[in-house]
Amino acid sequence: MRPVFQQVDLTDAEVDVLEARYGPLAAALRVLVDATIRTQADDEVVAEALASVEHATALLAPTMIEGHSGVHYTETGRSWSWGNAAIGLRNAVAPPMEVVHLSTDVTRAEVHLPAAYEGPPGMVHGGVSALLLDHLMGVTASRMTQVTFTGTLTLRYTNPLPLGDVVLDGWVSGSEGRKVFVKATITGAQGVAVEADGIFIVPSWSV
Amino acid sequence: MRPVFQQVDLTDAEVDVLEARYGPLAAALRVLVDATIRTQADDEVVAEALASVEHATALLAPTMIEGHSGVHYTETGRSWSWGNAAIGLRNAVAPPMEVVHLSTDVTRAEVHLPAAYEGPPGMVHGGVSALLLDHLMGVTASRMTQVTFTGTLTLRYTNPLPLGDVVLDGWVSGSEGRKVFVKATITGAQGVAVEADGIFIVPSWSV
Numbered sequence: 001m002r003p004v005f006q007q008v009d010l011t012d013a014e015v016d017v018l019e020a021r022y023g024p025l026a027a028a029l030r031v032l033v034d035a036t037i038r039t040q041a042d043d044e045v046v047a048e049a050l051a052s053v054e055h056a057t058a059l060l061a062p063t064m065i066e067g068h069s070g071v072h073y074t075e076t077g078r079s080w081s082w083g084n085a086a087i088g089l090r091n092a093v094a095p096p097m098e099v100v101h102l103s104t105d106v107t108r109a110e111v112h113l114p115a116a117y118e119g120p121p122g123m124v125h126g127g128v129s130a131l132l133l134d135h136l137m138g139v140t141a142s143r144m145t146q147v148t149f150t151g152t153l154t155l156r157y158t159n160p161l162p163l164g165d166v167v168l169d170g171w172v173s174g175s176e177g178r179k180v181f182v183k184a185t186i187t188g189a190q191g192v193a194v195e196a197d198g199i200f201i202v203p204s205w206s207v
Numbered sequence: 208m209r210p211v212f213q214q215v216d217l218t219d220a221e222v223d224v225l226e227a228r229y230g231p232l233a234a235a236l237r238v239l240v241d242a243t244i245r246t247q248a249d250d251e252v253v254a255e256a257l258a259s260v261e262h263a264t265a266l267l268a269p270t271m272i273e274g275h276s277g278v279h280y281t282e283t284g285r286s287w288s289w290g291n292a293a294i295g296l297r298n299a300v301a302p303p304m305e306v307v308h309l310s311t312d313v314t315r316a317e318v319h320l321p322a323a324y325e326g327p328p329g330m331v332h333g334g335v336s337a338l339l340l341d342h343l344m345g346v347t348a349s350r351m352t353q354v355t356f357t358g359t360l361t362l363r364y365t366n367p368l369p370l371g372d373v374v375l376d377g378w379v380s381g382s383e384g385r386k387v388f389v390k391a392t393i394t395g396a397q398g399v400a401v402e403a404d405g406i407f408i409v410p411s412w413s414v
Binding site: 005006021022024025026028029031032033035036037038039040041042043045046048049050052053054055056057059060061062063064065067068069070071081082083084085086088090091092093114115116117118119120121122125126127128130131132133134135138149150151152153154155156157163 | 212213228229231232233235236238239240242243244245246247248249250252253255256257259260261262263264266267268269270271272274275276277278288289290291292293295297298299300321322323324325326327328329332333334335337338339340341342345356357358359360361362363364370
């Protein structure tokens, strides 16, 4: 099954305008997600905050698109996935992570993970490490050009990963036909926390 | 390093009061997260929604605890982790998933995954499957009594997983000393999407 990447008829400047419109709203929402976890406000204050949240939703909901956000690109090749769970600019579930290509085969991401990404007390959830590694490794496997899907992912948890600033490193370690082999790590205040090996598949429809 | 699970001096009824206070706020926030991804509102409307979000934060922030939410339990053995990235009642990043023990060695979770959990267009992010599987498998490994940490996790992606309703199944497949072996799947509208094998470790300080 081939997913639908939608080409849209927008200039880069028009995409910039949309990012400037919706990005700050999602950023503010991330701060509110954090406050909702950590507040000790009483019933009355929480009721007022809830009314504010519902007011914001009532403003935004009438113009919502159907379904999901999707992946879009323009004629110039610029692409975005604003609803993506790992990198989505408009998605308060995403930290959001930004993956940088240091070279065709090497990637890096620096991410701040606050209280909303907790698993064991004070530590990043092991599954959040898996989410971010999976995404970064997929981007790594793409080598900036090809579409890939996760085939197999193996994660070895070697150290706790305290909440806060973390760094992910990814690199292509080989390829074989439509398979791309990728390695990656996520590192925090107590050293390398997870080592990952992935096999990513270039779908037959794309080659 | 032993994580700190904090015992608190609350009755179950008092915990219920706190869940009833903060749970609906996080639930409303999840709806707003979705609207923020999918709205097509214009600058003026988005500015008003942003002001509402900032107002809610301003109400909640002055009473925030330091750091993170943590894992708490009462004298009766009731425990909760409201900030957890997979299951946290007060965490709008979490769907939240609720894991049920069908028996000591068998678990299940039914989760609805809306647009905020997207990876490929219309599909659940492969890393979100990893996050939820890791969490459910950790709960499975606990056998309702023991503390465990993820050692190794292997995920085989076999089918796309459309956004919407998904089911996770987990079961203990064996054990060896302080290692617990767990298998799990996540299943959606196109069948089993990911098959997972995990080795979970019972920390030496807990036995």
